[in-house]
Amino acid sequence: MEEMIAYFLKFGTLTKQQIELIVSKGQILELKKEDYFSEAGKIPRQVGFVIEGVIRGCYYNNKGEEITRCFINENSLVCDYVNFEANTVSSEYIQTITDCRLVVFSRKEWEELSLIIAGWDPIKNKMVQLCMHQKSRKGPVISQDxxxxxxxxxxxxxxxxxxxxxxxxxxxxxxxxxxxxxxxxxxx
The missing domain is CATH 1.10.10 (Arc Repressor Mutant, subunit A)
Known part of the structure; x- marks a missing residue:
């Protein structure tokens, strides 16, 4: 959990009580290699922080080929945030590549942090922005060799x-x- 708190503090200031509240809301989740954190056809239900392991975002193109879009490793937020926020069905998979250990927050817990902690929203927004940038990072430019x-x-x-x-x-x-x-x- 120390890594997660250090990560959060990069984006703003939190008091000791606020940190304790955040830690109390998070749950440890262990996933085996090739498990899904989030699946296409389902509504994403949680936000995670990767403590250990590597995860990828992937989808299937119109030819049925699997395309890996991004990789997420330790000390990063992981979530299909657009669909999580909108409570809509995802078209992508978030799958573990290695055994993983995460701290996860359910929708209810994640939203409660915004209601209880003054100043959480700017921190959350910066983290989410970075998460979405990493996830939407342009894949390799196909015109390159x-x-x-x-x-x-x-x-x-x-x-x-x-x-x-x-x-x-x-x-x-x-x-x-x-x-x-x-x-x-x-x-x-």
Missing amino acids: ATTRYLEFMENYPLLVNRIPLSNIASYLGVTQQSLSRIRKNIR
Whole structure:
């Protein structure tokens, strides 16, 4: 929980009592590799903070191909926030890539923090803005060659290169696993 509080404090000031209240509202959730935090066709019900592990946002295109849109790792907020706020059905999946440990807040708990803590909304809004920016971060520019896209991935996600399956990286880059293997071999 200390990591989560340190993260929250990057965006504003909280008193000791406010921090205690936030901690009391959060619940620890452990998910196994390939579990879903949020699923397409369902309304997102919680906001999470990743303590341990890696998660990805993904969807299926009109050809039925799985496309990885973003990666979320430790010390980050995770949520399909637009659909969470609107209480609407999601079209994307948020799935664990590794075993994960999160602190989660239900809709009720998340909304109660806004009602009880003066100054929580500006902190929350800044965190949500960063979360949405990370989630909507432009995927690799397809007009770039695949090697350039992979080098950018390594620059943007240096700690993930050896933690997640090549299939997820390939999906994110818009290349086949075989192409990705060739690219990695040529870079070394």
